[in-house]
Amino acid sequence: MSYIVYLNGQYLPIEDAKISVLDRGFTFGDGVYEVIPVYKGHIFRMREHLERLNNSLDEVYIDRPYTLEQWQEILCKLVEKNSGKNTGNDLSLYMQVTRGISERDHAIDIATKQTVFAMCRPLPEYDRSAGISAIIEEDIRWKYCHIKAITLLPSVMLRHKARDAGATEAILVKDGYITEGAASNVFIVKNGIVKTPPKDGSLLPGITRDLVVELLTESGIPCEEVAIKETELKQADEIWITSSTWEIVPVISLDNNPVGTGRPGEVWQQASEIYQAFKTDMTNVV
Ligand SMILES: Cc1ncc(COP(=O)(O)O)c(C=O)c1O
Structure with a gap:
């Protein structure tokens, strides 16, 4: 089943979301991520997760792509597109920021803009x-x-x-x-x-x-x-x-x-x- 994901400023069906094979996330694993639970359309402990994301970004010298307010807007919109606020099933929100595209060179000063990706999937149910x-x-x-x-x-x-x-x-x-x-x-x-x-x-x-x-x-x-x-x-x-x-x-x-x-x-x-x-x-x- 198709669902909507966020990629570099756009909301797209998952099958249309494409990135370059030269993305450093692909060639070097050069990126950081977060996983946030979403309960009935509400993002749980969002501020704490976004602060940890910023900390991860800072530690690996990737510039923060968005402010906390911008992240909040993007994530809330993505959740809404995948569930509808207050009515949705519980979701797991995955977000990833890589250093972006560059020739395959370890040096980081040549990378372009960060690649930002986010998706929502059903939260697994556990007994x-x-x-x-x-x-x-x-x-x-x-x-x-x-x-x-x-x-x-x-x-x-x-x-x-x-x-x-x-x-x-x-x-x-x-x-x-x-x-x-x-x-x-x-x-x-x-x-x-x-x-x-x-x-x-x-x-x-x-x-x-x-x-x-x-x-x-x-x-x-x-x-x-x-x-x-x-x-x-x-x-x-x-x-x-x-x-x-x-x-x-x-x-x-x-x-x-x-x-x-x-x-x-x-x-x-x-x-x-x-x-x-x-x-x-x-x-x-x-
Ligand atoms: C290595 C590791 N430790 C701890 C956790 C738990 O962290 P959190 O409670 O923020 O999901 C995770 C979550 O994926 C993890 O990958």
Whole structure:
């Protein structure tokens, strides 16, 4: 089925959206991206996502193509074209900015205008209460994981390993410490205390992660941003992963061993209810 996408100032049916083979996104993976959930036509945590996008752009020396206001206008129009405000199904909004077109030369001063692309797809529906299984893998990625770069080959390989092992996600370990999932952030619960690794270059500052930390703290559930050893992960009562499309999902099996009771835990249940309440309060979205 055709749908409308945004490409460099135009709204087009997906089959008409074309870019050059010399786009540096294609030849170098030279670009950054965002994924934002859209609930009933409302873009969730848009400002936070756009700020993170700007941060990614700044870090890789790509000029910001639009102001926050311009982005908001473009994205809201795209969502409307794909769903209709207030009536639409839940969507996942993908946006990508590459450095643009140039001869295949690593130097960046020759690139032309940025290529800006955005599309909306139905948000996958998950039965979160079923939980997922995960495997532990060595974090083989680069040192700048706080940048949401489109260059995702290590993550693709890690996710493939997880699938090959019959699991959904790979939880990554660097020098004995947990960083994050292949495409998610990680939380553990031990003796009623929730923990997630602190934000540094080894992980993406997840918008969902930050919101979960904020909501738990507001609700009086102890939550710490601290380094987590691999051994702590293995002995956790609960493990969760978070992302914009997954929200909060309990991991019930790790490397084929049950996590805690082998069922979604009580703290996850509480966190999930708090998150759903926040999400359905439309004053929290655009
Ligand atoms: C590597 C990585 N970490 C964390 C996340 C979660 O971030 P967010 O909650 O902003 O979706 C993602 C999302 O795709 C990701 O790719």
